[in-house]
Amino acid sequence: MAFHLDIYLEENRKLIDLELSNIIDTISGDHTDLQRSISYSISSGGKRLRPILCIASCETLGRDASDLVPIACAIEMIHTYSLIHDDLPSMDDDSLRRGKPTNHVIFGEATAILAGDALLADSFNLIAAKIVEKSIPPLLGLEIIRDISSSVGSNGMVRGQSLDLFMEGSSEIDIEIVEEIHRLKTGALISSAVKTGARFAGADGDILNRFTNIGECIGLAYQINDDILDIEGGADFGKSIGADIKKKKLTFPSAAGLEAAKKKVDELTKMALSEIEKFGDNSMALAAIVKYLGERKN
């Protein structure tokens, strides 16, 4: 039977959007904009890449992912918090995200900061609650929380954001620092989505390490591709082309050149694919997503 990536992505997006909308319904909307602000950014048409990678990784090991959906959504909530905070005036100062005004433009800075904070705390609440409710082994739940929080905190994504800001406008173009920024700022959460899916399916030891490596390749390729698209643009990129150049961001293409950057994306994609394909027939969805990401133009 042929595998249709479009249908796979669409079906999973629907599952994720439904779960996210149920989560938002549990937030009080009384007296403040907090719930509307959270809802605005959660519903703003993301690709749901991280939760779908999480689900596809789980399925690659032959395990049904239904009970994993809320945990995958928690990862999307963390991603959304990071975008809201990243866009703030004191951070990247972006007024456009996915073609729409950013959260603080609509709701003000205070509410945007609080919406991000709430999403981050709520994400761990969601994971802990669902692990208990669905009788998933508690130790597995703790390991998942440990992985995800570690990919976010002061030695993970937040450190990546901080490095990114500190290196803005830096004359010193060090390819190792660029890779560290990418690995942390974008790679860490993507990689932990892939790892979480595998862990949920029962992976440990060598298998878990292989998924961690796959996740790291995907994450780094994704961020380099974003930087390439920032230069070349895309039909539907949703943010201003050249934004990185204007901010003098340290990017892979600016450090190594556009061609080297494209070559790096190809290499990383091939490395991930060759690892994924070792898992046989069940790996079709994950492989198709990785191929699609390696070739994406938006």
Place this chain on the structure above:
Amino acid sequence: MAFHLDIYLEENRKLIDLELSNIIDTISGDHTDLQRSISYSISSGGKRLRPILCIASCETLGRDASDLVPIACAIEMIHTYSLIHDDLPSMDDDSLRRGKPTNHVIFGEATAILAGDALLADSFNLIAAKIVEKSIPPLLGLEIIRDISSSVGSNGMVRGQSLDLFMEGSSEIDIEIVEEIHRLKTGALISSAVKTGARFAGADGDILNRFTNIGECIGLAYQINDDILDIEGGADFGKSIGADIKKKKLTFPSAAGLEAAKKKVDELTKMALSEIEKFGDNSMALAAIVKYLGERKN
């Protein structure tokens, strides 16, 4: 043997400060101010009230609290994140905290936002990691993460902060909304510290509910007392007297009057004490802390 509150507070503060300093040492200090920013706010001389309440609650049930210290520290990290974000220009816009310049005054807004984010994510990482390392029952660990994250997120402390900002300058003084703000903004985390200590000691069902109630009384009394001190000042209050009035904050004394506010603190303290004392000799530390908080002048 007589109980010496000063010695108890001092000894526990040392334990907590040592643990927090070990945690900060695990954060990379390379290339950015992130670690210095986190360290600055964590080490700025807080009373460590929340972690000490957590430890004292555990001891009230006769259980040794050594393994609880890191979890108690995670609560202090969450408290610290909330102070950093609360002080931001777009939030309360405070330049002084505990008598020292606030985080964003020293490190800039971007780093202050990121330091708060990192502390929040790191706190859940710390809890999950320590539960696994110290072989604490994983289900207990998940329940603790669930309680704490719920007290922080969009229906907890963050909602309280949001309500507080939305009600600023409101002409409508509704004592129920004031109580809800207090219950969420300050009470929820204090209450979850008390509950976590009891849960760690093995409490569930009725006993856990009683600790939750004790925590809620302590939390509400603490915030009302803060508002009273904002009006009357104190020898060592560490922030500008009258700050709430200048910002037209909705406070308990402004809604119900100063005398009614003082009476409420006394009532809440007595309620908490009468519940605590039912737990017998082991409750001495917790009772002494609550008495001290009810009478504090800074």
